[in-house]
Amino acid sequence: MTALRRRLLPALLCLLPLAAAAQTADWTLVHAGHLLDRPGHAPRGASTLLLRAGKVEAVRDGHLAATAFEGVPANATVLDLRDRYVLPGLIDCHVHLISDKAGLEGRIAGIENSDAANAYEAAVNARKTLHAGFTTVRNLGDDGGVTLALRDAVAAGKLPGPRIVDAGNSISTTAGHMDPTLGFREDLHEALSAHGNTCDGVDDCRRAVRRQVARGVDVIKIATTGGVNSRIGAGLGQQMFDDEARAIVETAHLYGKKVAVHAHGADGIAVALRAGADSIEHGTLLDDASLALFRKTGAYYVPTLSTVNGYKERLARNPGAYTGEVRAKIEWRIGITGKSLEHAVPAGVRIAFGTDAGVSLHGRNADEFELMVAHGMTSAQALQAATVNAADLLGLADQVGSLEPGKRADLIAVSGDPLQDVTVLKRVEFVMKDGKVEHDTRR
Helix, strand or coil, X not given: CCHHHHHHHHHHHHHHHHHXXXXXXXXXXXXXXXXXXXXXXXXXXXXXXXXXXXXEEEEEECCXXXXXXXXXXXXXXXXXXXXXXXXXXXXXXXXXXXXXXXXXXXXXXXXXXXXXHHHHHHHHHHHHHHHCCEEEEXXXXXXXXHHHHHHHHHHCCCCCCCEEEECCCCEECCCCCCCCCCCCCHXXXXXXXXXXXXXXXXXXXXXXXXXXXXXXXXXXXXECEXXXXXXXXXXXXXXXXXXXXXXXXXXXXXXXXXXXXXXXXXXXXXXXXXXXXXXXXXXXXXXHHHHHHHHHHCCEEECCCCHHHHHHHHHHHCCCCCCHHHHHHHHHHHHHCCHHHHHHCCCXXXXXXXXXXXXXXXXXXXXXXXXXXXXXXXXXXXXXXXXXXXXHHCCCCCCCCCCCCCCECCXXXXXXXXXXXXXXXXXXXXXEECCEEEEECCC
16 A cells, blocks of 8 residues: 555545445435325325436335335435325416515505515515425416516525516506506606507517516516506506417417416416417406316416405505505405306416415415315315415426326425315425425424
């Protein structure tokens, strides 16, 4: 043995325990009492999930020791969830992380709050959402690049939060639902419209999409109808021409971006579906023609029923929270919410889970399940909408939505069977994202 080898050998021997510890840390066994690994299929009983490097390696029946798996160290980490029901991390396809203020309070905050203040609020809301069991979200409306930056910070592991698919600034026509100048005095319009998210005519709408693509968005969000919270007395019907909607969808698809469409009225829904939109958000006034277009195009319907909870709770605290034409539209929305879902389910429309959190409160996303079941879905269908369907809509079906080998180790655990009582999902006790425990309140 050379002198150099003699000097290096003690140091190398010291590193061996560290290498063994690192190898052990790479592997985790999760023992589940019951496991819904593939929503839409029958659940399993006692099961073991083998995880490595943030992904699922194997799923087996029974509570197995590490030695049952070839190449897994005997002292691999074991998470005991034998008294819990385990299922994939949930997915919310429609959130607004930047705030959950609305009505007059929201309008004031929109003027007073800086981008820096909004960034801190978005970070807090992201953590609430993650702790509620939602490990992936689609954020449909950014302000000042706040949630685009948050998306990247979460992905880099700098902050806790769900995986974020972000739309940047939502696009609408001038005087459309997402026109930021609505309801403000005219001398403020230039400052309020600085994001350039409105468009009129085919060429201008192509420009608006390319502007968002240049910002690095993952998905394009547009409005083809008026909105409940719009400060304009133009109703909830169509507010974008066919050629404008088609130009937006074609341009987005050219860049590989899906298109989510805010639409209430049946005429605006039809415009979006004929143009090739990938999802309709809200869809409050579906008719037979709309249902036929959904089936023909394969687009997803995202009902966002939870908005009514936000409206009711704010009005209970402050009857003057909404005024004028907005208050009238809210009363209408409360009364009609869920009716379209009752028609969409038996019609075979593909449904993905989305809450519009921000209108409703962040961290309360699972309230949507109860409303979905109340309006025609089974618990199993609602769970499928929040997992495999949502993953498909977001273009992440190869990564999330089920617990299968090769997919991300995103999982949650609850006390009780969500297939029998979907309200147990309001009390998520354990959350893991990418193999890391993010939330654990078990006693």
